[in-house]
Amino acid sequence: MRVQAFMFYGCAVFFLASDIVYWLWSKDWTGTTALALAIGLAGLIGFYIHFTVRRLEKANGGPLYEDDPDGEIADAAGELGFFSPHSWWPLFLALSAATVTLGMVFGWWLVILGVAATLLTSVGLVFEYYRGHFSH
Structure with a gap:
């Protein structure tokens, strides 16, 4: 690197x-x-x-x-990290961020709504694997 x-x-x-x-x-x-x-x-x-x-x-x-x-190619073998195989949270987070952006055009009330949605979806994305069927 x-x-x-x-x-x-x-x-x-x-x-x-x-x-x-x-x-x-x-x-x-x-x-x-x-x-x-x-x-x-x-x-x-x-x-x-x-x-x-x-x-x-x-x-x-x-x-x-x-x-x-x-070094050999085999030196890089092993687990590289955890990557979510399927998650809807990035889509909702992007839609929330788009709502904030559109709120800057159409009105501050939409910005406030978008910021609240962005905070909630960020929490959902971060804590997705802490409960339920996929908990570690």
Whole structure:
């Protein structure tokens, strides 16, 4: 994963060079600001990945299998995590967020309704596997 961190750092450097050239040639505040935000976002993601890799390497006691030049495909075998096989909560959460967005167009009462629905569906999504047939 260290390679991915340096890829995002490289994107941040590229966006920085593009931002400087764009500002010098166009004098446009909108595009310059958008590129500056892209620099920040690429740097933020690169820093997060870099920080996470260091923490995982410390917990693992050495380099991760994807960073090992002598690593084999079988080194990545095993459980990667838990992923929900079927859940309706992401759909309801997206509809709630869309309600908030539409509320900004049509009226604040709809924003309040959408925020309440977003909070409820977020709780439903987070606590989906804590009770009932699928409890752990």
